[in-house]
Amino acid sequence: KNQVEQSPQSLIILEGKNCTLQCNYTVSPFSNLRWYKQDTGRGPVSLTIMTFSENTKSNGRYTATLDADTKQSSLHITASQLSDSASYICVVSLRDDKIIFGKGTRLHILP
Amino acid sequence: DSGVTQTPKHLITATGQRVTLRCSPRSGDLSVYWYQQSLDQGLQFLIQYYNGEERAKGNILERFSAQQFPDLHSELNLSSLELGDSALYFCASSVGARSSYNSPLHFGNGTRLTVT
Numbered sequence: 001k002n003q004v005e006q007s008p009q010s011l012i013i014l015e016g017k018n019c020t021l022q023c024n025y026t027v028s029p030f031s032n033l034r035w036y037k038q039d040t041g042r043g044p045v046s047l048t049i050m051t052f053s054e055n056t057k058s059n060g061r062y063t064a065t066l067d068a069d070t071k072q073s074s075l076h077i078t079a080s081q082l083s084d085s086a087s088y089i090c091v092v093s094l095r096d097d098k099i100i101f102g103k104g105t106r107l108h109i110l111p
Numbered sequence: 112d113s114g115v116t117q118t119p120k121h122l123i124t125a126t127g128q129r130v131t132l133r134c135s136p137r138s139g140d141l142s143v144y145w146y147q148q149s150l151d152q153g154l155q156f157l158i159q160y161y162n163g164e165e166r167a168k169g170n171i172l173e174r175f176s177a178q179q180f181p182d183l184h185s186e187l188n189l190s191s192l193e194l195g196d197s198a199l200y201f202c203a204s205s206v207g208a209r210s211s212y213n214s215p216l217h218f219g220n221g222t223r224l225t226v227t
Binding site for chain 1: 113115151152153154155156167201203208209210211215216218219220221223
């Protein structure tokens with residue numbers, strides 16, 4: 001069964017600290033993996049995208065990694081800011097056009 | 112701003128009623144996707160239209176229907192509403208028939224439906 005599992009479900013950290021969010025997937029045939037950021041009351045916005053041949057991709061303070069062998073991805077946020085408070089959603093696309101969404105990690109940044 | 116416009120932003124209605132949600136895709140995008148997001152649930156794919164034609168169907172209930180018009184805007188119709196239909200409904204658009212490496216989904220800010 002095609003699944004995308006994210007952990008932790010929620011996370012609270014202090015402003016300025018780093019954090020890492022995890023995504024494990026069991027999908028086939030894999031095409032690409034995106035991380036989206038969803039602010040409260042807004043639609044998701046794409047942060048990064050990686051295919052199986054890409055191990056890492058950065059977007060400012062966000063760095064995503066992908067291990068296609070273990071089917072794991074992570075999103076690392078450096079020097080967190082209050083505006084990073086949001087849900088982060090891991091989304092895997094299959095080669096047959098299906099898109100599988102994880103349930104997201106809810107990140108709270110405290111001042 | 113994603114360029115995808117959804118109206119209304121909020122909708123409160125009673126059980127058994129029928130509502131219509133509207134979506135205008137980003138300029139130049141031919142595909143429109145509808146998603147449902149319930150509390151603490153991930154985005155659930157409902158249906159996709161490409162250039163006016165239905166392209167893919169997900170977990171869409173028979174009480175729900177959608178269409179894409181010649182000007183590419185789309186409407187999602189929800190009928191015989193139940194309490195469990197309360198959710199955020201998102202519309203997304205993409206350039207081509209499929210979301211690809213260079214063609215991400217662009218999401219609107221959703222319509223929050225509350226069924227009482």
